[in-house]
Amino acid sequence: MIGLNHYLVVAAVLFSLGFFAVITRRNAIAVLMGVELILNAANINFVAFSRFVAGGLTGQLFAIFVIILAAAEAAVALAIVIALYRIRRGINVDEARTLRG
Amino acid sequence: MVVYQAVFYLFAAVTLGSAFVVVGSRNILRSAFALLFTFFGVAGLYIMLSADFLAATQVLIYVGGILLLVLFAVMLTQRVGLVSVTNQSQSVFVGLVSCGILAALLVAVIFRTPWVERALEPEGPTTARIGNLLLTDFLLPFEIVSVLLVAALVGAVILAKKEEK
Numbered sequence: 001m002i003g004l005n006h007y008l009v010v011a012a013v014l015f016s017l018g019f020f021a022v023i024t025r026r027n028a029i030a031v032l033m034g035v036e037l038i039l040n041a042a043n044i045n046f047v048a049f050s051r052f053v054a055g056g057l058t059g060q061l062f063a064i065f066v067i068i069l070a071a072a073e074a075a076v077a078l079a080i081v082i083a084l085y086r087i088r089r090g091i092n093v094d095e096a097r098t099l100r101g
Numbered sequence: 102m103v104v105y106q107a108v109f110y111l112f113a114a115v116t117l118g119s120a121f122v123v124v125g126s127r128n129i130l131r132s133a134f135a136l137l138f139t140f141f142g143v144a145g146l147y148i149m150l151s152a153d154f155l156a157a158t159q160v161l162i163y164v165g166g167i168l169l170l171v172l173f174a175v176m177l178t179q180r181v182g183l184v185s186v187t188n189q190s191q192s193v194f195v196g197l198v199s200c201g202i203l204a205a206l207l208v209a210v211i212f213r214t215p216w217v218e219r220a221l222e223p224e225g226p227t228t229a230r231i232g233n234l235l236l237t238d239f240l241l242p243f244e245i246v247s248v249l250l251v252a253a254l255v256g257a258v259i260l261a262k263k264e265e266k
Contacts, residue, residue: 001102001106002105002106002109002149003218004216004218005211005212005216006109006113007146007150008211009208009211010113010116010117010146012204012207012208012211013117013120013204013208014116014117014120014139015203015204015207016200016201016203016204016207017117017120017121017123017124017200018120018124019200019203020124020196020197020200021123021124023192023196023199023200024124024190024191024192024193024196025124025190026190026191027129029129029133029171029174029175029178030129030132032171033123033124033132033133033136033171034123034124036136036163036167037120037123037124037139040139040140040143040163043143043155044143044146044147047146047147047150047152047155048150050150050152051150051151051152051221051224052216052218052219052221053216053217053218053219055219057227057230057231057234060152060154060155060227060231061231061234061235061239063152063155064155064158064231065242065246067158067159067162067163068162068246068250069246069249070162070163070167071162071166071167071250072249072250072253072254073253074166074167074170074171075170075253075254075257076253076256076257076260078170078171078173078174078257078261079256079257079258079260079261080260081174081178082174082177082178082260082261083260083261085177085178086263091178094191
């Protein structure tokens, strides 16, 4: 019987993988992919809790808003990546320290 | 019920297996294409949670939009000849240990918490009800998010366009 715990475990592993990508990758686009994995994990949790615990559609609506924000975030982040590449000829996040005081 | 379990494990395996490729591959194009299968797997999980509209949205926006953006950014910023060395990682061991601890903690918490589950009844199609909620209870966030999308798109264009001298 597939219950709430199964979905939560899948989401937890997905979250950990995304976190791993965020803290170890040097390429800014790969870091962004990790952020997308984290957002997807959070969305699975929203929908699973909505289905198994709360009932109704509130969790699904929150997931829709998260998807919209992820789209906006990806657009802005990739624009920043392209601007960074134009200035520095590279998009490794550990070399982008222009803003450091 | 056996079929339900088999399909769940199939989608979970697709999601997590391709997510491993995303975070582990040394080729960033391979990571981007593995991300495609992760998004499809998550959409399958949404369908199993009877969230049909959300699954369609996931495929449309993530696969059709965000993944395309990511691929364009990869193509614009990598020298294709060097693509195999463009996805380096650093301090992999520390990352592996901390993420392993994090995952173990999360799973332990999940299994030790007594979740109050309700009785499951089959859900009908959700699209009409989501539309009604978006224009009644969730009208304010709906409007705010539309303004935010416009602002984000204008900002992205301004950031990415060439400044002419």
